Amino acid sequence: MRAFLCTLAAFLPVFAQAPPPVYVCGRAESAIVIDGRGDDAAWQGARELSPLRDIEGAAIPHHCRIKMVWDDDYLYILADMDEEHLWATLTERDSVIYHDPDFEVFIDPDGDGLNYIELEINALNTVWDLFITRPYRFDDPHILHDWDMRGLKHAVHLRGTLNHPDDTDAGWSVELAIPWSSITSHAHQPRRSQAPAPGSSMRFNFSRVNWQVRPAPGSPTGYEKLPAPESNHVWAPTGKVNIHLPEHWGRVVFSEHPAGEWAAALPAPEDATRLALYRVLNTQLGHRGRHGSFSRELPLPEGMQMSFPAQDFFVLTATCPHTGTSMRLDSEGRFHATAPQEPRPELYLWVHGNTKRSETEWSARFRSYAEAGIGTVIIDGSAERLAELTPLARREGLRVFAWLWALNRPGDETALKHPGWYAVNAEGKSCHLSQHRPFVEYYQFLCPNNADVKQYLLEQVRILAAIPGLSGIQADYMRLPDVELPRALWSKYGLDMSTPSPEFDYCYCSTCRQKFSTGSQPAGDWKEFRLQSVAELFNTLAAEIRRHGLIAACAVFPSPELAARMVHQDWSRFQADLVLPMTYHHFYSKQAEWVIETTKRATEQTQRRIPLAPAIHLPDVPAEELPNLLAALRAAGVPGIALFSDEEITPEHLKALHLFR
Ligand SMILES: [Zn+2]
Secondary structure (H helix, E strand, O other): OHHHHHHHHHHHHHHHHOOOOEEEEEEOOOOOOOOOOOOOHHHHOOOEOOOOEEOOOOEOOOOEEEEEEEOOOEEEEEEEEEOOOOOOOOOOOOOOHHHOOEEEEEEEOOOOOOOEEEEEEEOOOOEEEEEEEEOOOOOOOEEEOOOOOOOOEEEEEEEOOOOOOOOOOOEEEEEEEEEHHHHHOOOOOOOOOOOOOOOOEEEEEEEEEEOOEEEOOOOOOOEEEOOOOOEEEEOOOOOOOOOOOHHHOEEEEEEEEEOOOOOOOOOOOOHHHHHHHHHHHHHHHHHHHHHOOOOOOOOOOOOOEEEEEEOOEEEEEEEOOOOOOEEEEEOOOOEEEEOOOOOOOEEEEEEOOOOOOOHHHHHHHHHHHHHOOOOEEEEOOOHHHHHHHHHHHHHOOOEEEEEEEOOEOOOOHHHHOOHHHEOEEOOOOEOOOHHHOOOOOOOOEEOOOOHHHHHHHHHHHHHHHOOOOOOEEEEEOOOOOOOOOOHHHOOOOOOOOOOOOHHHOEOOOHHHHHHHHHOOOOOOOHHHHHHHHHHHHHHHHHHHHHHOOOEEEEEEOOOHHHHHHHHOOOHHHOOOOEEEEEOOHHHHOOOOHHHHHHHHHHHHHOOOOOOEOOEEEHHHOOHHHHHHHHHHHHHOOOOEEEEEOOOOOOHHHHHHHHHHO
């Protein structure tokens, strides 16, 4: 047991460093009746929040499904919890509800870490609501215990019997309608008493407190608590058994789109800088607790400043190296962030992880990328390789995505043992066999509809997700082989691809043919069937990636319409947190302006529901032209720009990136 605890403790700092989760809250499309059941139509399409974790960060079995939707009057929350033993004792409003098993909601409307709302509810539908103006980390916390959330509607539904130890229960659910007026009018924002503006966000956390019990016939509930601490399972772990560290809470973005439609939001790359400010604040509060005053000699992280405008009062300032947002946190806990006029897109760089280099050489390279303003590296290679390189990149301040080769898996020894896994063309020839592969030897495409392929790829996702310190997984080759190659490549292969050829048209394997003829697709819409098959496979993998708290990204062809036509990849259907359209203009015999035009068109086609990081093929862009292209993309409002790749990036490119900072 001791060894197990030590191992777990060694991982805790890694968990605690995971960026706070993000959830996109869609609009309710119809009325919701607050009866605790959550069976209203408006809930059906809404997505679940990422699974709860232990408050210190460890993953736990999935037992609590939370959804949120909103309309002009209310924020709605539904939590459905598994529970074998339903019990509760407290019936008086504003009792200390967490002495019973409960569900808790925390809302920091302006995200400044002060003036936030706490709401607790038990299985008897008893509520404790309170307003915290200054959290407990300060010597003089300020809590308004008699504050009431006016107009709150709340209900619980029990799937089982309460206080009845003789049977096994299934669980309980909580349904809440919180009036916007009660959230925003009390948050020191007198003018924001109504629903939030679409696209704006608030900080939230959710917690489920549970106690271990055993049957005790004499007690009022029929149960008695075991002498063990309660479990605290939360949406956004704080790294400590203390929920009142609001800087770690997750971000909920209020989307103008209906809850049933996919809309993604990226975790802010500036969270790392924000949390660094709070770490210094906590250190200083600890110092004052021990020595009676703040330290003026505290070593600060690079780029952070501390000033003392008054005797016992300091101000910390820092600028996010990725977005240029400047931030300020003072010793009273007031936080403020100012975004630059045009937010700076996050820069991504693909890195070939299998290249042989010493640890020192890798570190030097990662440092040069970070210094040039690159925020995230997308590294390929085995899981072992990624586990070696990830800490080196993180030490230089980079975020790391794993680069997963999805449907094209050249040289995959496991896959090669299963001929039936491979995609088949309209002539019946399989990618499994070397002599039948289209264009190049490394085109070894698998079938998107094969159930074993899906399980195998899910397993690859789980292996990558277990690497500590990863921020995301980026799928590549989430498509079928090219029915149509980019124009500039036709001469290379001596082909005219203006009309589709059966030789390059995949997947006609028996699994696909069978699924198509028995499926629900309209007969004859064979193209549509394959577009949907590829999208569904990505969405399955993306859900698994998010289940591990990671960003689900995908490298795609330049626009959904081009991608659908050329490689059966309609990525407007992808439930991705980020897509990286490979707008490699030379491949299409186009000029750099085409990158901007295509990006704008793709943004419109996806109605801004999917964040884009258009990708630049570095050999096609001389260093002197790079700043202009980056500036034009920034003006187009994309949240990211990707660069291909570390093998092609020159010292001149890196110097040009410095200008972009
Ligand atoms: Zn197939």
